[in-house]
Amino acid sequence: MTRTVLVTGGTSGIGRAIAARFAADRAEVFITGRDPDTVERAAEELGVHGVACDATDPGQVAELAARFSELDVLVNAAGGLPQAEPGNGSALDAVLALWQANLAQNLLSAVLTAASVRDKLTSGGCVISIGSIGAERGGGAYGATKAALAAWSASLSRDLGPHGITSNVISAGYIAGTNFFRGQMTDERHRALVEETHNKRPGTVEDIAETAYFLASPGGRHITGQAIHVNGGAFTTR
Structure with a gap:
């Protein structure tokens, strides 16, 4: 049976790779992004459905959710x-704006999307949210909101578990070839991040995509409430 998959932020980087992986499995995939032109172009290239949606806007998220009668996989x-x-405000105004932007983009976007489709998630389905090694590394506002994402996902797992639905975070380490660093990645920083790993290579978007695909597979049915660290050993757990 064809699965229905929604990937927010699916026009580039990790989100795009995840959408491509599920599309290769002949799932019916929907991707979102804020820019309509970018969404349309990415959807055409991937052979999936594209929906322009700002995941931090409750109205737009509600309109997105209304498209689905059932949903098997949600990837935040x-x-x-x-x-x-x-801006022209005070230094504290700037601090507040930065933290609010991080909360909106990295936590509330996932919370709103999951809440909007919660009643449409099928038994045997899953919610997968993309976290970051920054949650373990004192990553300022960004790291704090990714840590909060993991705490929220664990709570969601408890709520959805009785309905046969899993919820996990994939905590990504350094992933090369994305626009995360907005062109600010230096060769020196790249070498330092690779050196931190045990396998001495940067992560790829395909590493994260394959992990997401596994979590949504029969083999991942008893994995829930977890933060799965995919970082080549740069951060280890016990």
């Missing part, structure tokens, strides 16, 4: 590292 890949916006 929307998010990123917000840029500090110049």
Whole structure:
């Protein structure tokens, strides 16, 4: 039976790779992004459905959810590292704006989307949210909101578990070839991040996509409430 998969932030980077992986399995995949032109182009290239939606806007999220009668897989890949916006306010105003932007993009986007489709998730389905090694590394506002994402996902797992639905976070380490660093990645920083790993290579978007695909497979049915660290050993757990 064909599965229905929704990937927020699916126009580039990790989200796009996850959408491509599920599309290769002949799932009916929907991707979202904030820019209509970008969404349309990515959807055409991937052979999936595209919906322009700002996952931090409750009205737009509700309209997105209304498209589905049932949903098998939700992947919360929307998010990123917000840029500090110049302004005329005080230094505290700037701090508040930065934290609010991180909360909106990296936590509330997932919370709103999951809440909007919660009653449409099928038994045997799953919610997968993309976290970050920054949650373990004192990553400022970004790391704090990714840590909160993991705590929320664990709570969601408890609520959805009795309905046969799993909820997990994939905590990604350094992933090369994305626009996360907005062109600010230096060769020195790249080498340092690779050196932290045990296998001495950067992660790829395909590493995360394959992990997401596994969590949505029969083999992942008893994995829930977890933060799955995919970082080549740069951060280890016991």
